[in-house]
Amino acid sequence: MSSKEQSVGPNNARSTAAPPSTLAPLGTSIPSTPSAPPPPLSGAQLLLGTLALSLATFMNVLDSSIANVSIPAIAGDLGVSPNQGTWVITSFGVANAISVPLTGWLAQRFGAVRLFTTSILLFVLTSFLCGFAPSLELLVVFRVLQGLAAGPMIPLSQTLLLSSYPAAKAGTALALWGMTTLVAPIAGPLLGGWITDNFTWPWIFYINVPVGLFSAALTWSIYRDRDTVVRKLPIDTIGLTLLVLWVGSLQLMLDKGKELDWFSSSFIVALACIALVTFVIFLIWELTEEHPVVDLRLFSGRNFAFGTLTLSVAYGLFFGNVVLMPLWLQQFMGYTATSAGMALAPVGFFAILLTPLVGKKVAVWDPRIMATIAFIVFAFILWQRSQFNTDTDFYHILIPTFLQGAAMAFFFIPLTTILLAGQPPARIPAAAGLSNFARIMTGAMGTSVVTTMWESRAAMHHAHLSEPLTQVQGNLPYTLNQMQQSGMDTNQSLIQVNRAIDQQSFTKAATDIFLGSSIIFLILIALIWLTKRPKKMGAAVVKDSGGAH
Numbered sequence: 001m002s003s004k005e006q007s008v009g010p011n012n013a014r015s016t017a018a019p020p021s022t023l024a025p026l027g028t029s030i031p032s033t034p035s036a037p038p039p040p041l042s043g044a045q046l047l048l049g050t051l052a053l054s055l056a057t058f059m060n061v062l063d064s065s066i067a068n069v070s071i072p073a074i075a076g077d078l079g080v081s082p083n084q085g086t087w088v089i090t091s092f093g094v095a096n097a098i099s100v101p102l103t104g105w106l107a108q109r110f111g112a113v114r115l116f117t118t119s120i121l122l123f124v125l126t127s128f129l130c131g132f133a134p135s136l137e138l139l140v141v142f143r144v145l146q147g148l149a150a151g152p153m154i155p156l157s158q159t160l161l162l163s164s165y166p167a168a169k170a171g172t173a174l175a176l177w178g179m180t181t182l183v184a185p186i187a188g189p190l191l192g193g194w195i196t197d198n199f200t201w202p203w204i205f206y207i208n209v210p211v212g213l214f215s216a217a218l219t220w221s222i223y224r225d226r227d228t229v230v231r232k233l234p235i236d237t238i239g240l241t242l243l244v245l246w247v248g249s250l251q252l253m254l255d256k257g258k259e260l261d262w263f264s265s266s267f268i269v270a271l272a273c274i275a276l277v278t279f280v281i282f283l284i285w286e287l288t289e290e291h292p293v294v295d296l297r298l299f300s301g302r303n304f305a306f307g308t309l310t311l312s313v314a315y316g317l318f319f320g321n322v323v324l325m326p327l328w329l330q331q332f333m334g335y336t337a338t339s340a341g342m343a344l345a346p347v348g349f350f351a352i353l354l355t356p357l358v359g360k361k362v363a364v365w366d367p368r369i370m371a372t373i374a375f376i377v378f379a380f381i382l383w384q385r386s387q388f389n390t391d392t393d394f395y396h397i398l399i400p401t402f403l404q405g406a407a408m409a410f411f412f413i414p415l416t417t418i419l420l421a422g423q424p425p426a427r428i429p430a431a432a433g434l435s436n437f438a439r440i441m442t443g444a445m446g447t448s449v450v451t452t453m454w455e456s457r458a459a460m461h462h463a464h465l466s467e468p469l470t471q472v473q474g475n476l477p478y479t480l481n482q483m484q485q486s487g488m489d490t491n492q493s494l495i496q497v498n499r500a501i502d503q504q505s506f507t508k509a510a511t512d513i514f515l516g517s518s519i520i521f522l523i524l525i526a527l528i529w530l531t532k533r534p535k536k537m538g539a540a541v542v543k544d545s546g547g548a549h
Helices: 018-022 043-065 068-078 087-110 112-132 136-150 153-164 167-198 208-226 237-256 266-288 296-300 302-332 337-344 347-361 367-385 394-409 412-420 425-470 475-485 490-528
Strands: none
Touching (some): 043 112, 068 136, 068 302, 068 337, 087 112, 087 237, 087 425, 112 136, 112 153, 153 208, 266 296, 296 302, 296 425, 302 337, 302 367, 302 425, 302 490, 337 394, 347 412, 367 394, 367 412, 367 490
16 A cells, blocks of 8 residues: 565475575575575564564555545645645555565565665655655655665565574564554554644654664664675666566556546556556566576466466555545545545454454465455445445445444455466565566556546546536526525635535445446456365465555
């Protein structure tokens, strides 16, 4: 939400002894060599192991949401526009998406525990570098490196946690893991806003240093003797290169398009061509490669294809709107970073309250109905936001955010259950990895699309609102004369008028996006019902909230 959850699929809960026994990371299609399962932890070791893994997960998910309310401060400090500042979010998301499919190969090549510990340390290092970045370009580079380091942390934290508990308590382990990933998105905006207002924005990255070092040391002390067997395995180098090229080109095109006037720029045209050509070659290569970096054959399954499509598009909408809200509140509603964080924080109340219930009942209720309820609630919330104006108070902004937590609880778990339904146990890790790759990638792209549309719609509304002031009747001179009589000079009067028009136009643009997103959520309900109801349901699937961030 950043963002970055993994799931255990249906039909797999009572067989959780299989993943923990081999520590098979979620996100790989390469089968692990069978080996004797490590014994579950107990006593103080179990408590400290859970704490170490939870801290790493918390830090990772927190970083996907903590920057949202800090974007205006980052942009102002580095001398760029807030829209350019959103690259701090999208660069992390894209890099994270690219590294997720590599988790399985890396874990089996270097060992799951060694990889997890190294990922934490690299995350700490890149967080430190992000705080020191003197320019947006360097900050984006360091965020890319941070996203690459973060990729293996979420799936491996879940896998290591499962190996720490007896198979009979796998549900408890996943519930603890899920609670951690739900609390982080709540804390992110609040903590990010408070740090930005009371210190400086680099501290939103510096706080990872002590937490990460403690988590890495604790993890290594407890799990170093429980590492997986190292194997030399082939890696799809060509597929990975093509993946980086088409995803990177497409994201860069979306980020730079508005600034360079889209296809009137030869650079944007070149990026579009690279993205299209490499994507087509990527599809052909991955469908014919023996060990693909992304197993596209999974899309031949009806539930996986429509479930992943629905989850990805919905998450792109969700995350794009999550980024838009604090930008609008801080730039045009006079909110500080702290107050914007407080306006977004209540999203976690219902999410934390209802997620355990949803995780339990998804084995009983039809997950398609549960996902439909989530989309209806999302549509209602976004419709409520489409009624906002420049006079909307904090209380009315808070209500939709509060209700959004209920939609989040019914969103991720049922859709993940649907898309993993019917997959044989050996393919569940690959399916989970591919669906999360698609979700994280569309989240980053949704941010770019939403912020671009926001500026575009605002420019249109600005032109319409300015028109009456410049008509022959002389409204603008009259307005300026009135303002000058109150003590302003001509320049101050013009700035004040333009500011008022900007506030109205960007607010109208935001409500346009809220309304459009509401309609798309209702349309997406049809895709849910193109899937089949899972016939067999295992233990509950526990996922995080997606980084409300």
